[in-house]
Amino acid sequence: MKINLKMMEMSEMSSSISFNPKILGIFCNWCSYAGADQAGTSRMQRPANLRIMRVMCGGRIDPQFIILALKEGVDGVLVAHCYPGDCHYVEGNQKTIRKIPLLLLYIKQFGINPKRVKYVFVSASEGIELTEIVNEYVKELKELGPNPIRIESEQVN
Numbered sequence: 133m134k135i136n137l138k139m140m141e142m143s144e145m146s147s148s149i150s151f152n153p154k155i156l157g158i159f160c161n162w163c164s165y166a167g168a169d170q171a172g173t174s175r176m177q178r179p180a181n182l183r184i185m186r187v188m189c190g191g192r193i194d195p196q197f198i199i200l201a202l203k204e205g206v207d208g209v210l211v212a213h214c215y216p217g218d219c220h221y222v223e224g225n226q227k228t229i230r231k232i233p234l235l236l237l238y239i240k241q242f243g244i245n246p247k248r249v250k251y252v253f254v255s256a257s258e259g260i261e262l263t264e265i266v267n268e269y270v271k272e273l274k275e276l277g278p279n280p281i282r283i284e285s286e287q288v289n
């Protein structure tokens with residue numbers, strides 16, 4: 133019995149070590165994407181877990197994008213746009229500021245941990261901060277484990 137428990141612990145440890153979360157980033161073009169670009173041109177190391185989808189404004193971030201990504205099995209969605217008051221389309225990001233808290237409540241009702249959506253403001257000059265956010269989010273998602281929807285779909289196939 134002790135051996136089995138030890139083996140299970142070792143198995144859990146190895147799965148958490150080998151788990152490499154997939155993250156979809158949905159970034160506003162003018163601030164957050166420019167921040168990611170700045171990080172890249174400054175040759176900052178960022179984990180390869182993040183794939184960025186660029187939208188022209190935070191206001192263009194439809195909650196359906198996030199729901200679809202989670203449904204398709206990404207482990208986390210990083211939503212980033214300009215700071216309040218810095219939107220290039222005046223108040224586009226105000227819409228998203230209102231939408232995201234509602235979305236978090238919605239996904240929680242379906243058993244998805246709201247930590248699977250990280251919502252941040254990143255300006256064009258914050259390449260270092262963005263890199264830190266991504267590194268931190270990878271750690272958080274590793275602790276959280278794979279998206280249960282992905283596990284279910286892998287078991288079906």
Ligand code: FES
Nearest residue numbers: 160189190219220
């Ligand atoms: Fe970045 Fe609107 S242009 S949030």
